[in-house]
Amino acid sequence: MELTIKQLLTLVCNWLDSTALSQFIQRETWVVPSVQTVHLLAIAALMGSMLVVNLRVIGFYERNQPLINITSRFIPVIWAALPILLITGSILIIGEPARSLKNNIFQLKILLILVAIGLTYAFNKPLKDNPEHWEDREGLGRIFGVISCLVWIAIIFAGRWIAYV
Numbered sequence: 001m002e003l004t005i006k007q008l009l010t011l012v013c014n015w016l017d018s019t020a021l022s023q024f025i026q027r028e029t030w031v032v033p034s035v036q037t038v039h040l041l042a043i044a045a046l047m048g049s050m051l052v053v054n055l056r057v058i059g060f061y062e063r064n065q066p067l068i069n070i071t072s073r074f075i076p077v078i079w080a081a082l083p084i085l086l087i088t089g090s091i092l093i094i095g096e097p098a099r100s101l102k103n104n105i106f107q108l109k110i111l112l113i114l115v116a117i118g119l120t121y122a123f124n125k126p127l128k129d130n131p132e133h134w135e136d137r138e139g140l141g142r143i144f145g146v147i148s149c150l151v152w153i154a155i156i157f158a159g160r161w162i163a164y165v
């Protein structure tokens with residue numbers, strides 16, 4: 001018998017739903033709001049840092065500060081927030097697996113997160129070798145900054161949209 005991806009997802013969701021951890025999350029009503037609060041705090045840290053970096057790259061903020069001073073302070077906050085989002089997001093999934101895993105918007109959100117991580121890495125890597133890298137390529141840097149902002153904002157939008165699809 002051949003399993004389609006949809007059937008496989010249903011099996012995974014049913015199994016996750018029946019685990020003791022999922023049952024605990026479903027029974028204890030304080031767990032989901034608490035975990036969502038941590039998810040939101042990590043989003044605030046990530047988005048705040050992302051905006052400081054990208055607004056500097058675009059040229060709207062702290063133009064007199066060398067870019068490397070800003071990125072070396074704020075990009076580590078983005079990397080630190082991501083594992084917290086992964087852990088809290090996973091707890092939310094375990095509590096109600098089908099709500100996210102079978103939701104197209106959730107799948108889009110994960111894809112966008114991978115794109116945003118790739119963009120942040122591709123932006124930051126050359127700066128480490130040459131702190132002047134983006135100062136010498138202002139136009140390209142601005143395009144990078146705008147696309148990065150849009151992708152992170154789309155992730156927030158998708159995160160909220162999951163509840164309505």
Ligand code: HEM
Nearest residue numbers: 036043085086089090092093099100155156159160162163
């Ligand atoms: C890294 C892996 C991540 C996972 C596995 C994950 C998973 C989830 C899940 C399961 C929900 C609950 C959705 C619902 O049931 O309505 C959620 C909510 C949300 N997520 Fe994530 N997420 C992750 C990262 C992120 C990131 C990077 C952002 C944005 C920068 C983000 C933004 C949001 C927002 C805005 C909500 C709605 C919160 C609310 O309405 O209380 N998530 N996430």
